[in-house]
Amino acid sequence: MVDVAFQPTGLPQARSTRKRASLRAALKRKSTSAFLMTLPLILLISIMVIYPAFYSIHLATLNKAMTKFIGFGNFEFLFKRETFWMVVKQSCIFAISAVFFKALIGFIVAHLAHNIPSKKQRKWRGMLLVPWVIPPAMSTLAWLWLFDPSYSAFNYTLSFFNIGPIYWLGETGWARFCIILVNVWFGAPFFMIMYLASLKSVPEQLYEAAAIDGANWWQRIWYVTLPMMRNIIAITTLFSLIVTFANFDITRILTAGGPLDRTHIFATWAFRLGIEGGDIPLGASVSLFMFPILGIAAIFILRDINKRGNEA
Template structure:
């Protein structure tokens, strides 16, 4: 019998199909291994995050004695209180202002550290990270002494210039300024280290090409540095916004929400209502109100990142 000749195109197509099937099997195997390796972390998140969140939702639907289902009654009660809307306003002012200044200072300091000679970079990075490394409760106690109405180091220094004592924590406006200042001092190093890592990943060839085209220092930052760092800036801002909204220790230690509840944010007021006021369901309702605000912010920021990824 004469050998039947198999067309070369069919042989190549069969080889391609076999390679694709083997690649699919390898990817499936790798994804299974990756899932099994991530399973302990998934279970940990489910136990420490998902379960408390669901339990908080359950608590928010109960009455003060936690014996009767009231549905949205706690939220309706909050919406009728002026203090609640003051807390919403203060939380937004506190978080947005602090994040903007942290991002701005972190960007400036990151540029400074990036341009330091390599021998001195490690020393400068270590010193600049000190505020972020110190526990916030401990550093806030030091700031509390600096703002003390009787022995304030700030007021003592200002007295030499004829500026006379400022009620750092006794006046509503100055108290807001004080808690924002401490939060910026604590959180700016985080932005600095993230932006410094992003700056080191920007190719030098882009700056050289921009310089050849006649771009000045500001134009190189606007058209080269910022576009290359947009994703890092967005993710860092979102993470810091979530942490700042949920901040508790700085406001609690520095002002305890005073004067007259003008520095309360969601976390501190939820503690005041839920723990000190013995109304756990109402405190849970206050804390849950952060979720829709942060969800809207996350949607806008992450949607912007996905758009840039599709354009790229």
């Protein structure tokens, strides 16, 4: 007589092993299918982004006539010019100031919108997004009229208080202020909608627990809201920093780099040298100088995000 009590002992383990193997095979097939479906997009991005990037590096190593390889000659020429370092300083001031105020205003407005009842919140979200939806070149033309020294609505309003007229775009300090103001007006709604979405994901139980422990409004913001939003704040700041550094249309339309090149940033000065000045390799060298600055900022921000992710 055969003892069958020990025959099926390995069957459950064998079945689970087969299930895991089939699941891995299915996931592998799905991953392969997903890669093949996204391959056209990857190729398109490669053609439109990677190729121009390497071509810019190639241009930066040529002379003005683009007939001779000169290595780092264009960069050595730029490093000896005071205007170049003024553009570096101005670009950093412009980007850091604009991103800071966009993040601050977006954070405040997101909290105000978050506390509005749901029915009215949609209407307010739509109205607050209008500056971000309008094309920047179009809205900047309207701001250009507001800053006009003769027909400025701002100067007309200030005249009632016996102030002005202020030459908004004719003086260095005011011109820089105007460029930052328009950039903040355009970009703050993006921060607002990102922060508002992040606020929706913060559990109300955390605020209730903090209130029970005696935390005031500021302490709830500092110890509950900011830690829960830290990753989205970092990613949004990095994205905005990249876009702001590469900004062209606002500065170009408002001041074109004036007065006396005091408001030039990387994009506008590269355009001035490369397109208007006819020295395309030198313009490419200016534009490439943004990459090390943005690369350092990206490393610090992303490293902080990964560090917090590993701690969690």
